[in-house]
Structure formats: structure tokens, C-alpha cells
Amino acid sequence: MPNRKRNSKKREPKPFVKFLNRYGSDLTILLLFVAGIYLLVEQREIGQDVFKWLGALFSKIRHVIYVVSRAIYEWFAKTETSDVVGYLLIFLALFAIMNRIRRHTVQNYPHTKECPNCQSELNRMHRKPIHKFLGRILFLRFKQYRCTNRECHWKGIQIDYL
Ligand SMILES: [Zn+2]
Secondary structure, three states: OHHHHHHHHHHOOOHHHHHHHHHHHHHHHHHHHHHHHHHHHOOOOHHHHHHHHHHHHHHHHHHHHHHHHHHHHHHHHHOOHHHHHHHHHHHHHHHHHHHHHHHHHHHHOOOOOEOOOOOOEEEEEOOOHHHHHHHHHHOEEEEEEEEOOOOOOOEEEEEEEO
């Protein structure tokens, strides 16, 4: 039964998608309306404006790419082999620390199929944004549960590896 519930949760569209489905055509109409008003009010040549704006945008993008690639090149040029090994060791250490945190997190939230207070069935709830955020960082899946017994009100999370 939990599987069925999980599937039905997954099929439900996200709020943003729901919003687009409901108001997408209204937004398009509004956009057309605003564009029409703009064309009526705007006296200058719009084509030229757009062209200038695109030109400025492209030169800005080109500049950013130049600055970033130059910074990367300079970083590589002045980095020695021992530095590279040092970075690698730091990376490995961070990776090991991260794995420890993940293992502790998963172990600290034991899996139960029933409420630890009253042994009633558990229902899945929507996760909090913080759980989504932590899940992304730690590569874990946070699931939030609530006791189905109305007098109990137990809430808890269970955590899985992705
Ligand atoms: Zn309970």
C-alpha cells in the first residue's frame, strides 16, 4: 500500500505546472496585450532598440566568457603539481567527511512502517524546503511522515540513499 501512495504522489503535478496549466493562456493574452500597448505608446524605432540591446547583451556575454576563461587559464598556469595533489587530497578528505555525514544521517533516522508512539499506520507528507535542500546537498532522499491517528500527531522523517 505505501507503494501505491508514493506513485500517486509522484503523478501529481508541481504547483508551478498546475499554475501554468490553469493560467497559461491568460498570461499569454496579457503578454500580447502589454506588447500591443507598448507598440502603440513607443514612438521610436523598436527594431533598432532590440538590435542595440542584443548587441550590448552579446558583447557583455563575450566579455564574461573572456574574463572567466582567462582566470581559469591563469589558475592552471601558476598551479604546481604539488598543488594539484594537495587539492586532490582535500577533495578526497571532503568526500570522506561527506560520506560519514550521510551515513550518520541515515542511521540516526531509523525506518519504521508504523508510528513509534501508537503503532498506527504512517502517511507521507509533503517535504519541507529544508529537507529538499539537504537532500540535494547530501545526495539523500528525505521523506516526511505523519501518524494517521488524529490523537497522536506524531511526525517524523525517514532518510534513504538516492
Ligand atoms: Zn501515532
